[in-house]
Amino acid sequence: MASTMLRTSALRSTIRATPTVASKRARLAGVSFVRGKATLPDLPYDYGALEPAINGKIMELHHSKHHNTYVTSYNQAIEKLQEAQQAQDIAGQIALKPLINFHGGGHINHTLFWENLAPKNQGGGEPPSGSLSKAIDGSFGSLDAMKQKFNTALAGIQGSGWAWLVQDTQTGSISIKTYANQDPVVGQFRPILGIDAWEHAYYLQYQNRxxxxxxxVWDVVNWKAAEKRFK
Amino acid sequence: MACNLTPLISPQALEPHISAQIMTLHHTKHHQTYITNLNAALGKLSTAVSTSDITTQVALQPAIRFNAGGHINHSLFWLNLSPPSSPDAKSSAAPQLTSAINKKWGDMETFKSAFNTQLLGIQGSGWGWLVKEEGKNDLRIMTTKDQDPVVEAGLVPVFGVDMWEHAYYLQYNNVKADYVKEIWSVINWKVAEERFLGAQKNAFGMLKASM
Structure with missing residues (x-):
């Protein structure tokens, strides 16, 4: 348990900037904007650990290729943003918004996703308890009813995207929302649990099914991680 | 009146550029699902029209757009692909289109490179299209998201490339740049030329045939 928590917090910290390498480079280049680079977080379990729900090949490509591309492309976009800021090029800064939303969103979403999954022998699939469990029962009647609504939302996504159990930061209430492409859960809503509905998340194993x-996927949902996000 | 799936010549026909497994799933599962869901939505629409249920008619629009778009896009796509060994897979099968491409982009390689850049820039699922404005020989590259079809008045889809992950993932995995490179070996330039020289209704003629 303790090691799981350590790995989890290490995973979360990768969303925040890790300043070492980039700030050195920034100093060498005489750049006044010092910031860290996003890095690909290690998974807190092996690629094959979520089988049979999600196979190892999917996990390997999804993490080491897809997620990594979001990280790399996000860093590139931020570098361009810094150049535009230095040049006081406001139009250039705004033009970068879609790239930052897409690749930054991809990085955030996948980081949260890895964390809210767990192998069965590390608690994957064990139902939530405490206040989150009460909130689910209160909003949906039962966990099974929530899962059913969640799966309907996932199936209804037209194209690539994600479904999330979210918490309204103003009212505290929870609901299911879908987001297109890599749009991240930001602003009024707090992400509690996300499921990736991009085809790359399942196609090698499930194809069109x-x-x-x-x-x-519910067999490997890490409700402990979801509980920590719920306030 | 229901839509039906038109058979492909052979799922192996585009190998090695697009595998038979991809083609079979893409055609008999994905395209079929769009047709099934379109027919279901149109059935509900018909009932909503006959009962003057306006709210249901409006509520059905996203499902109709998505599933009809899926049917239209895939119908156009199958026809604008060709076995690589066929003379139709060479741009020489499209002399007038080639000339318009050269006029617009300078040469075929520059055009392909511009098209590929657009394809690879799609954020999520979608399509890339070479489009002509009806009555003009001017061309442009467009991308559409999810299953949005090119159906605006006066736009003729000359050819389309499916950038949904199901179109390439089993063979190319995350390396979509390779798929985008390979697709040029199986573009049906003869069909592209016909669409380029025709009107929008000609390009969509096969949809009537699928009813």
Whole structure:
């Protein structure tokens, strides 16, 4: 348990900037904007650990290729943003917004996703307890009813995207929302639990049978991670 | 009146550029699902029209757009692909289109490179299209998100490339740049030329045939 928590917090810290390498480079280049680079977080479990719900090949590509591309492209976009800021090029800064939203969103979403999954022998699939469990029962009637609504939301995504259990930061209430492409859960809502509905998340194993993936993924949902996000 | 899936010549026909497994799933599962869901939505629409249920008619629009778009896009896509060994897979099968491409982009390689850049810039699922304005020989590259079809008045889809992950993932995984490179070996330039020389209704003629 303790090691799981350590790994989890290490994972979360990668969303924040890690300043060492980039700030050295920034100093060498005489750049006054010092910031860290986003880095690909290590998974807190092996690629094959979520089988049979999600196979090892999917996890490997999803983490080491897809997520890594979001990280790399986000860093590139931020570098361009810094150049535009230095040049006081406001139009250039605004033009970078879609890239930052897409790749920054991809980095945030996947980081949260890895954390809210867990192998069965590390608590994957064990139902939530405490205040989150009460909130789910209060809003949806039961965990099963929530899962059913969640899967309907996932199946209804037209294209690539994510479904999230979110908490309204103003009212505290929870609901299910879908987000297109890599739009991250920011602003009024707090992400509690996310499921990736991009085809790359399941296609090698489930092909067009995405309903089977949506049904199986609950076996590896890490409700402990979701509970920590819920306030 | 329901839409039906038109058979492909052979799922192996585009190998090695697009595998038979991809083609089979793409055609018999993905395209079929768009058709099934379109027919279901149109059935509900028909009921909503006959009962003057306006709110349901409006509520059905996203499902109709998505699933009809999926049917339209895939129908155009299958036809604008060709076995690589066919003379239709060479741009020489499209002399007038080639000339318009050269006029606009300078040469074929520059055009392909511009098209590929657009394809690779799609954020999420979508399509890339070479489009002509009806009555003009002017061309442009467009991308559409998810299953949005090119159906605006006066726009003729000359050819389209599917950038949904299901179109390439089993063969190319995350390396979509390779898929985008390979697709040029199986573009049906003969069909592209016909669409380029025709009107929008000609390009969509196969949809009537699928009813």
């Amino acid at each position: 995405k309903a089977e993936y949506f049904s199986a």
